[in-house]
Amino acid sequence: MPKNHHPLTPHLTIYKWPLTAVLSITHRLTGVFLIAGVFVFFTVLVALASGEAVFLSVQHFLNQGSAQIVLAGFAFALSFHLVHGLRHLLWDLGFGFEGARLHTYALWEVWLTLVVSVVAVVLI
Amino acid sequence: MGAKIRRFMSRLGDKLALVSFKNQWLLQRVTALLLVPLVVWLGVFFHYGLTASYPEFREWLLGPLSLACLFIFLGVVASHSYLGLKVIIEDYITDQQFQEQLILASLWGFGLLGVSVVGAVIILFFRV
Numbered sequence: 243m244p245k246n247h248h249p250l251t252p253h254l255t256i257y258k259w260p261l262t263a264v265l266s267i268t269h270r271l272t273g274v275f276l277i278a279g280v281f282v283f284f285t286v287l288v289a290l291a292s293g294e295a296v297f298l299s300v301q302h303f304l305n306q307g308s309a310q311i312v313l314a315g316f317a318f319a320l321s322f323h324l325v326h327g328l329r330h331l332l333w334d335l336g337f338g339f340e341g342a343r344l345h346t347y348a349l350w351e352v353w354l355t356l357v358v359s360v361v362a363v364v365l366i
Numbered sequence: 367m368g369a370k371i372r373r374f375m376s377r378l379g380d381k382l383a384l385v386s387f388k389n390q391w392l393l394q395r396v397t398a399l400l401l402v403p404l405v406v407w408l409g410v411f412f413h414y415g416l417t418a419s420y421p422e423f424r425e426w427l428l429g430p431l432s433l434a435c436l437f438i439f440l441g442v443v444a445s446h447s448y449l450g451l452k453v454i455i456e457d458y459i460t461d462q463q464f465q466e467q468l469i470l471a472s473l474w475g476f477g478l479l480g481v482s483v484v485g486a487v488i489i490l491f492f493r494v
Contacts, residue, residue, distance in 0.1 A: 304416055
């Protein structure tokens with residue numbers, strides 16, 4: 243089978259991860275997790291199209307404790323992906339590369355994510 | 367584009383993207399920007415989905431503004447997700463054949479999702 247000849251990554255278990263690296267990989271992980279969230283969105287829409295009885299049973303399920311925890315997880319993932327995505331757009335414009343402040347900006351990002359997540363959970 | 371960079375990209379994925387590598391990068395940024403206001407609409411969607419009665423939710427969703435947001439959200443989120451997933455597959459799957467199969471499967475998956483959503487809206491529209 244043909245294979246790419248990707249360069250090997252440095253040993254991830256040997257180097258200490260900087261916060262910026264943790265946030266970068268989390269951005270990818272939340273992106274994949276949010277694709278599952280798209281299917282929850284789709285389920286609600288299909289339930290609505292299937293009629294009142296189906297919609298009410300899906301709504302009842304989504305209001306259960308365990309489903310609420312998963313939905314809060316989606317809210318957190320979306321908030322993080324949004325905030326980190328905005329940071330990516332700022333990087334693309336050439337801002338936020340000062341080496342001495344990278345860690346501080348990363349911490350701001352984590353706090354902003356938490357605030358946006360809490361607001362989303364409270365409002366929804 | 368340099369041959370070295372091209373070697374790390376999926377050949378099939380590159381063809382399926384329908385746009386150049388540079389435009390894929392740009393499209394990912396444009397869809398990201400469009401998703402910022404659409405997230406607010408998504409929040410309202412889930413608020414209604416969790417709290418509203420069936421007629422209330424149906425009436426809100428079939429309103430002109432909400433329906434427009436639904437279709438824009440659908441196209442934008444499918445493009446953004448597909449391009450993001452494609453990059454992840456290209457970065458972590460070394461087997462070229464498996465990589466191309468996964469990219470093709472994700473393209474079909476998002477396409478099917480789009481068609482299903484349009485179908486669901488048509489059914490909802492004609493449901494009394």
